Amino acid sequence: MEQKRWNTGGELLVATALILAVAACSAVVFLQLNYQWNWGVMTKYWRVFLMGLGLTVLISLGALVVSLVVGVTLAAAQLSGSVVLRWSARAYVELVRGTPLLVQLLIGYFVVAQALGLDNEFFIGVVLLSVFAGAYLAEILRGGVASVSASQIEAARAVGFDRAQIFRFVTAPQALRRVLPAMTGQFVSLVKDSSLLSVIGIQEFTYQAQVANAATFNSLEGFIPLALGYLILTLPMGGVAAWMERRLRYED
């Protein structure tokens, strides 16, 4: 007991020192900057920021669901018995993971969306982001399923489980638990990657922050609320993931 209290005090001390050090470093860095901040005129543009944040939330939510569908489909294809399906999924994953998102967005918007006659920015944003994030999710999911050892599958088969039962009762619960942290990371990335949609004129959060910056002839002010806004979106995702991990925990 005594020991633990001392530890807590020590930890508190270290934490305080850390916070002070970070604050001091930030202060030094920002004071180096010879730039006159001008927040007054910026605050008038809160509606513009809010509109952008709203679209980013919608696109992220949509892409979260659609990319999961894409990811599950691709992972299933890669684990399937069909050679054609496996190779197609493999090719998709390599193509999407191996090229920059920026290039995918530009081609997806100016070439593909144009050819298909699409001009709804929400729809285009969701699809392009899902195509990208789906490839990463597929790999995470496939890795999770592959991580369940063959001996467990053989044991399950030995006691008479069929394929569906093995997946439902042996593979899936363990895989799900293992892929959760990586999937959370991917979804957090997805939210932030949506900022690149600004390059194709989708008026999400980053685009609107740039508009507000430009309208006020400011250079940096708009990026601070931008960073805070993304944090507000991504921090709860970590919380939800931690809660789900606790729910799915077994064996301890």
Add this chain to the structure above:
Amino acid sequence: MKRSAFFLPLVALAACLGLVACSDKPAGVEPLVVGMDLTYPPFETKDTNGNPFGVSVDMVTALSDHLGRPVEIKPMAFNGLIAALKTDSIDLVLSSMTANDERRKSIDFSDPYVRTGLSILAGNSSGVKSAADLDQPGRRLAVQIGTTGEMYAREHINNAKLVSFDKTQACVMEVVNKRADAFLFDQLSVYKFSQRNPDTTVGLLEPFQEEFWAFGIRKGNDELRAEVNDFLAAFGTAGGFENLAETHLAEEKAMLESMGIPFLFVTKQSSQPTQSKQPSP
């Protein structure tokens, strides 16, 4: 139970996606779609409610009245405008775009409506006093990708080092932070940025290269080009540009006139001569 509760939001979302995707086009006359980069005040920007606002927005409204056809403003990044025009995403560009030979290779332009020029946003301590000081060894010059400042620099700057950025703000910060000696950009913006950062920058407003702004039009779309030229002539004759100057550019106009630099709007069209109220050189 659990499973259906999980899938319900999925289905709802898919339905939403489908609806949104299909509900794009209202029936009726096809609107004329005008591409603009809304990060260029006071010409193309947004008001505090997030609606498109500025000189070009007012011009588009007047164009809509002139043609008797609805017009839709499509916001996009400046360096995506020409691609959008060429791929039919938009019908017109009105985004303070300089009509120059390099761009003429890929698109057509209307008659010019603004005469302005390239100026210099110089660092206070950079020692840059005029365009003659730019092309020297050891200098770092900032330019924005896809702008005439960049085109000029690529052609004429041989000794100084160039740094190119996607965003205007980044170029300004380079000068504020003294990492670049100067930023080559258009006159009015240079004036605004020098006002905004008076401790670190100075605006050298005398243009070292004259430029004309015009509507960008898809190559071969001569019918629309004739209509736009017609509109520009009528708008100029009716004093439309004077009204715009009064509404959006009063401060800039006074500043330029006090320096003896002729003000922006071209009211004397080469193809449609109308009497100019501004002195033109």
